[in-house]
Amino acid sequence: MTRPPRQAVKACRAGSPSIADAIAAQRQLTPRDLELLALLAAHRALTAHQITRVLFTDTNTARKRLVLLTGRGVLARFRGCIRPGSQQYRYTLGPLGAMIHAATTDKPIPTPRTVAEKTLKLSRNPQLEHLLGINEFFTDLYHHGRTNPGCELLEWWNERDATQACANIARPDGYGEWSENGHTVRFFLEYDTGTEELSRLVDKLHGYRDLRDGGIAIPVLFVLPGAKRQTNFHRLLAGQPATLSGLTVATTTGADLAAADPAAPVWWLAGHTTRCRLAALPTPPPATHAA
Incomplete structure (x- = not known):
């Protein structure tokens, strides 16, 4: 069983992020954050371990940054419910991250609903x-x-x-x-x-x-x-x-x-x-x- 992406659920409860929200969020992004958005846009999903190996030198620093970006709606994450133990989070683009990356690459801006649906489908994809x-x-x-x-x-x-x-x-x-x-x-x-x-x-x-x-x-x-x-x-x-x-x-x-x-x-x-x-x-x- 896979949990629904929390960020997608929170976005639905709190109201969909707007273009203004994306403009505000991008001011807080670093070049490394933008590189992460490009990686996720190209390769759809990465674990925390994979992101750390590509972009960070310290696991704790990576974890804190990923949690922060997820809380802001730049990233979304999910993991399966397995017993015993737990599974690494799988990270993908959140609503704001998808909007910012689309603007950066001159592509149509996706709606938050579209991004949330893609994340849910990805979390249920048998080829994940x-x-x-x-x-x-x-x-x-x-x-x-x-x-x-x-x-x-x-x-x-x-x-x-x-x-x-x-x-x-x-x-x-x-x-x-x-x-x-x-x-x-x-x-x-x-x-x-x-x-x-x-x-x-x-x-x-x-x-x-x-x-x-x-x-x-x-x-x-x-x-x-x-x-x-x-x-x-x-x-x-x-x-x-x-x-x-x-x-x-x-x-x-x-x-x-x-x-x-x-x-x-x-x-x-x-x-x-x-x-x-x-x-x-x-x-x-x-x-x-x-x-």
Whole structure:
């Protein structure tokens, strides 16, 4: 069971925030707050831990700021009711935050009701944990760049933007560009939660082969939920060499990422037995076409 977003309920009780409220609220926002609004607009939901790793250096400072912004209606938050224990809050744009970000990016100003409805739908979305898993991958990589000189996450695209860039030929869960000591690697991300047949994961590679034939040759990374599923996936790929031809495919697991981070040598390259760092992944050769 998921609790309704408190801020949305409070807004309904106290009256909808107005444009004047948004103008007043934005005067109290810092550049970091505005960066947070842009992140949430692009990636829909982030946990407190993920926000801290991207924008803060201190957990307590982050918690206090998030609570303050939520109380002002700039952010909204929700979490599921689980027993025993509790769940981290999931943060998204509140009514004022959505209005301010829309004005900043020259988009139509949403109504508070529309924002509250989106938040409620997001809190009930069965794909929410999948979304948070994708965002965990990228925020971990971002944090590694913040804390290691010479490293930087240059690009982080959500599923919608990545799919549009692929002209719907492939539907990656995300796209990134990672730079390490002057070397940059581009990649597509497929975040697997174990709910699909492995054959379905293999079928996704056909779209990436079509992209390669069209001139977009980029490694495809799979994050899998466990070692057994990873081994079975590689075994299935080994039996279909034509599917892999011309592609760079690498996998890791949630446990590997929990023990290290996405930049570390946790990537098992299909067709090989060793693991490599993200920055060391080979870029697939461009397709050659007969004249």
